[in-house]
Amino acid sequence: MTDLKQKDLLIKEWLEEIKTYIIEQKNEDLEVSQKTADNDLVTRMDKTIEEKLVGKIRSHFPSDKIVGEEGFGDQVDSLEGTVWFIDPIDGTLNFVKQQENFAVMIAVYTDGIPECGYVYDITQNKLYSSIKGEGVCCNGQQVQHPENLKLNEGMIASSSALMGNEKKPVIREIGRTCMGVRMRGSAGLETVEVLKGNVIAYIASNLKPWDVAPGLLFMSEMGMTASQFDGEEIDLLKDNSIIFATNNAHKEIVNMLDA
Amino acid sequence: MTDLKQKDLLIKEWLEEIKTYIIEQKNEDLEVSQKTADNDLVTRMDKTIEEKLVGKIRSHFPSDKIVGEEGFGDQVDSLEGTVWFIDPIDGTLNFVKQQENFAVMIAVYTDGIPECGYVYDITQNKLYSSIKGEGVCCNGQQVQHPENLKLNEGMIASSSALMGNEKKPVIREIGRTCMGVRMRGSAGLETVEVLKGNVIAYIASNLKPWDVAPGLLFMSEMGMTASQFDGEEIDLLKDNSIIFATNNAHKEIVNMLDA
Numbered sequence: 001m002t003d004l005k006q007k008d009l010l011i012k013e014w015l016e017e018i019k020t021y022i023i024e025q026k027n028e029d030l031e032v033s034q035k036t037a038d039n040d041l042v043t044r045m046d047k048t049i050e051e052k053l054v055g056k057i058r059s060h061f062p063s064d065k066i067v068g069e070e071g072f073g074d075q076v077d078s079l080e081g082t083v084w085f086i087d088p089i090d091g092t093l094n095f096v097k098q099q100e101n102f103a104v105m106i107a108v109y110t111d112g113i114p115e116c117g118y119v120y121d122i123t124q125n126k127l128y129s130s131i132k133g134e135g136v137c138c139n140g141q142q143v144q145h146p147e148n149l150k151l152n153e154g155m156i157a158s159s160s161a162l163m164g165n166e167k168k169p170v171i172r173e174i175g176r177t178c179m180g181v182r183m184r185g186s187a188g189l190e191t192v193e194v195l196k197g198n199v200i201a202y203i204a205s206n207l208k209p210w211d212v213a214p215g216l217l218f219m220s221e222m223g224m225t226a227s228q229f230d231g232e233e234i235d236l237l238k239d240n241s242i243i244f245a246t247n248n249a250h251k252e253i254v255n256m257l258d259a
Numbered sequence: 260m261t262d263l264k265q266k267d268l269l270i271k272e273w274l275e276e277i278k279t280y281i282i283e284q285k286n287e288d289l290e291v292s293q294k295t296a297d298n299d300l301v302t303r304m305d306k307t308i309e310e311k312l313v314g315k316i317r318s319h320f321p322s323d324k325i326v327g328e329e330g331f332g333d334q335v336d337s338l339e340g341t342v343w344f345i346d347p348i349d350g351t352l353n354f355v356k357q358q359e360n361f362a363v364m365i366a367v368y369t370d371g372i373p374e375c376g377y378v379y380d381i382t383q384n385k386l387y388s389s390i391k392g393e394g395v396c397c398n399g400q401q402v403q404h405p406e407n408l409k410l411n412e413g414m415i416a417s418s419s420a421l422m423g424n425e426k427k428p429v430i431r432e433i434g435r436t437c438m439g440v441r442m443r444g445s446a447g448l449e450t451v452e453v454l455k456g457n458v459i460a461y462i463a464s465n466l467k468p469w470d471v472a473p474g475l476l477f478m479s480e481m482g483m484t485a486s487q488f489d490g491e492e493i494d495l496l497k498d499n500s501i502i503f504a505t506n507n508a509h510k511e512i513v514n515m516l517d518a
Contacts, residue, residue: 093414093438093439097413097414097438097456097457098455098456098457100457101457154356155352155356155444160434160439160440160441163422163423163431163434163440164422164431164434164435164440165431166428166431169425172422172423172424172425175419175422175423176423179352179356180352180419180444181419181422181423181442182419182442182443182444183440183441183442184441184443185414185439185441196357197356198356198357198359198360
């Protein structure tokens with residue numbers, strides 16, 4: 001077994017542990033505290049999960065670097081070497097208010113090249129995972145490549161902040177050009193909607209590196225396109241406004257954003 | 260057993276038959292045809308399901324009237340007597356493009372008073388049902404009343420058409436006042452999100468009677484508020500722009516819409 005296959009099995013083992021922990025704790029008091037705004041809640045669980053994952057990574061891969069949402073990782077200013085991206089709970093607001101529609105996300109990159117990525121929809125019990133070159137699986141089953149649909153042939157996913165921004169009417173124009181807009185409130189789960197073909201594009205602004213790191217690999221494995229709004233490559237050292245889309249819809253969206 | 264309990268059991272039996280039929284047929288060619296617009300698809304299955312349901316209602320309750328989306332029902336211009344509202348597939352676009360996130364909906368009213376209502380999330384295998392006076396159940400389990408939260412204490416659900424309408428900035432203002440907007444693309448499933456407490460309100464324009472008939476009963480059973488945008492009662496003989504919400508959020512939303 002290659003090192004990467006072993007790493008993949010190890011990460012999946014960790015994710016199962018995390019899932020068990022979340023399900024056990026979910027109904028307890030979440031000790032919600034306010035981070036920077038009402039809609040940016042952080043719970044004890046985000047912190048505990050990141051701490052658990054960081055501990056495991058440090059013990060198995062002591063020389064790797066870690067980029068995490070809750071601050072247990074490293075200050076990373078270069079993608080040289082091996083870098084882990086961790087989002088302990090993506091969609092924290094859904095987690096707090098709905099106890100569903102959230103995901104645990106991990107991605108590993110070496111010298112800026114993705115090795116493997118994971119988006120775990122805990123309450124639906126669906127683990128989307130990928131090893132570079134082997135496509136994307138859902139619970140071990142290969143996900144079929146969606147059709148390369150044009151913008152007017154499917155729906156898009158976007159974020160509440162972007163769709164509701166009066167200064168960005170172009171986003172709503174894109175929404176009216178396609179068949180409809182869907183919003184789940186979790187970057188990881190919207191990404192999964194794109195790779196399943198449930199929507200043809202996901203458009204969101206100011207996403208953090210851990211929000212996009214697994215999706216970037218998924219899009220490449222599915223033969224789909226990922227870029228910043230201006231068509232440039234996504235930069236995992238900073239926040240990005242991103243498009244994940246079918247190749248056809250991607251071109252149209254970049255053109256509309258540029259107009 | 261009362262007549263209403265018997266009717267409830269009969270409807271649930273029909274819904275199980277419909278579910279089996281949908282699951283068997285789902286992967287076949289759906290023979291999508293265009294109704295009035297690209298995003299208003301109608302499939303062979305909508306029609307077949309409505310025809311099946313109408314047949315059953317006519318044979319068991321020959322003097323009742325039927326309001327259905329696909330035209331197998333009656334021309335109904337009064338709510339006198341017993342009226343059935345049927346939406347064979349609510350969220351047809353999701354059904355066609357995602358093969359999930361759609362619902363089968365039924366509601367029965369006598370002289371304008373709701374008797375029973377059903378929203379069946381087929382792929383999640385969750386049947387939300389209510390008999391007047393007995394609350395709302397999910398797969399037979401009583402759904403707990405959600406907290407009476409204010410607008411800034413939760414998220415709202417809305418529709419793509421409304422959120423993306425440049426002439427309705429107030430809807431986006433409501434979206435920014437609350438914690439975030441979610442959109443699933445099925446009136447029935449958004450209604451379910453309100454009664455579960457996943458969102459505190461659902462706001463949508465131009466809904467058909469069959470889109471709102473079960474929800475109107477659900478809201479009343481959960482002690483929540485349902486109204487038109489201006490606060491007036493919903494009229495099941497016409498299209499309505501509706502708010503389903505916690506009592507507190509409802510007041511705030513009506514005020515904002517009126518400003």
